[in-house]
Amino acid sequence: MQSNTIMRNAWQQRIIVPAFNIPYIPMMEPIMQAARDEDAFCLVAVARLEWTKFQSKSMAAISREFQRLESSDHVRLHLDHIPVIDEDNLKVPYLDLIREALGLGFQSVMVDGSRLPLDDNIAATRAVVDIAHEAGVPVEAELGAVLGHEADPGMSYEEIVRTRTGFTSVDEARRFVTETGCDWLSVAFGNIHGAVSEALRHNKKVAAQLDIAHLKDLSGAAGIPLVLHGGSGIPAQSIHEAVRHGIAKINIGTELRQTYEQELGASESTDKAQAAVLIRTRSILRDFLEIGGKKDQVTGGV
Numbered sequence: 001m002q003s004n005t006i007m008r009n010a011w012q013q014r015i016i017v018p019a020f021n022i023p024y025i026p027m028m029e030p031i032m033q034a035a036r037d038e039d040a041f042c043l044v045a046v047a048r049l050e051w052t053k054f055q056s057k058s059m060a061a062i063s064r065e066f067q068r069l070e071s072s073d074h075v076r077l078h079l080d081h082i083p084v085i086d087e088d089n090l091k092v093p094y095l096d097l098i099r100e101a102l103g104l105g106f107q108s109v110m111v112d113g114s115r116l117p118l119d120d121n122i123a124a125t126r127a128v129v130d131i132a133h134e135a136g137v138p139v140e141a142e143l144g145a146v147l148g149h150e151a152d153p154g155m156s157y158e159e160i161v162r163t164r165t166g167f168t169s170v171d172e173a174r175r176f177v178t179e180t181g182c183d184w185l186s187v188a189f190g191n192i193h194g195a196v197s198e199a200l201r202h203n204k205k206v207a208a209q210l211d212i213a214h215l216k217d218l219s220g221a222a223g224i225p226l227v228l229h230g231g232s233g234i235p236a237q238s239i240h241e242a243v244r245h246g247i248a249k250i251n252i253g254t255e256l257r258q259t260y261e262q263e264l265g266a267s268e269s270t271d272k273a274q275a276a277v278l279i280r281t282r283s284i285l286r287d288f289l290e291i292g293g294k295k296d297q298v299t300g301g302v
């Protein structure tokens with residue numbers, strides 16, 4: 001079943017689909033094992049900054065590992081954040097990267113034009129939708145600013161929430177979805193990415209406060225599955241409430257990355273670090289997201 005059909009099934013049934021980021025290639029195996037063990041459905045995802053600033057090497061390396069491991073219908077491969085302008089304010093050849101991903105068999109892709117003015121974000125996203133849809137692959141886009149990838153976001157998390165900085169505009173969301181034809185939309189309503197700057201990346205993430213009333217308005221305007229980036233560190237109750245109001249996919253990066261890095265640092269054993277990721281991912285699927293045993297409901301059992 002195609003990833004977009006799966007996502008829409010999940011969205012209609014209010015079942016969340018987690019996308020787990022892979023900043024280190026050995027993390028993929030235990031995450032896929034966890035999905036099978038819990039009979040849950042999830043995506044494994046790699047973002048550009050995970051091969052430029054972490055150790056996932058390349059899209060090709062990630063795709064090879066996915067193909068080496070794939071043996072079930074519990075997982076799909078997703079390309080996360082391909083920025084048009086990156087976290088260091090540099091231009092990215094995003095269309096070339098998306099084309100490469102489509103050629104490598106990525107089953108859904110994300111283009112992130114959120115650092116651009118609205119019209120430019122629409123144009124860039126539209127260009128990606130055109131080539132991805134031709135290949136039968138759904139597109140996630142981002143509107144508003146889910147901060148945290150920058151070395152210095154310029155203000156504290158408390159200030160971001162109090163001033164609603166970067167929150168996705170309801171009117172813009174309506175226009176954006178209509179004009180781009182994107183399939184899933186990443187929105188900002190109090191969520192924040194885990195820090196990737198060297199100074200902050202080992203710190204515990206702040207507990208995010210989601211503005212559910214704003215999410216409801218966004219969901220009504222967008223009319224497509226919405227995506228919650230920065231899923232680590234959000235209380236379970238808030239996640240479940242967000243799922244009831246239009247969130248169909250949650251990106252989880254920081255929590256598993258830190259699990260892997262901490263165990264690897266302590267034991268210097270990749271096996272032990274993988275074992276720690278397996279335990280933590282199973283717990284996230286079963287206890288935190290409560291999607292254990294739900295794979296058939298999401299994929300239609302095919």
Ligand SMILES: [Zn+2]
Nearest residue numbers: 193229230251
């Ligand atoms: Zn993100």
